[in-house]
Amino acid sequence: MNVRLLDLEPEWLYSDGNPKRYWRVASLAEANGIFFVCPLCYVNNENRRPGVHGVVCWNCTVPQTVTPNPARRRVRMRV
Numbered sequence: 001m002n003v004r005l006l007d008l009e010p011e012w013l014y015s016d017g018n019p020k021r022y023w024r025v026a027s028l029a030e031a032n033g034i035f036f037v038c039p040l041c042y043v044n045n046e047n048r049r050p051g052v053h054g055v056v057c058w059n060c061t062v063p064q065t066v067t068p069n070p071a072r073r074r075v076r077m078r079v
Contacts, residue, residue, distance in 0.1 A: 003043060008036040015058065019065040033058040 013033035015022040025031050034057050041052035056068045 003039050005036060008039060008042060011035045013056070013058075015062045015066045017063050017066065019063070020067060022066065032062050 012025045012031035014025045
């Protein structure tokens, strides 16, 4: 089954580097991170939201001390 990012309820995030602070922003141009529903949980729960967890990925420019701190990718987010 193919899952689109839009199906996973993405939210753009911005961190100024403060370890305990980040904001949701309106566009990719403002963002240096993204939150989305776990694709595997989404598929395993038959595309229903309850019972799934989320994934956060930060751009490599965000310090590793920023929480939540699960994933890092060396990719450029393009507008």
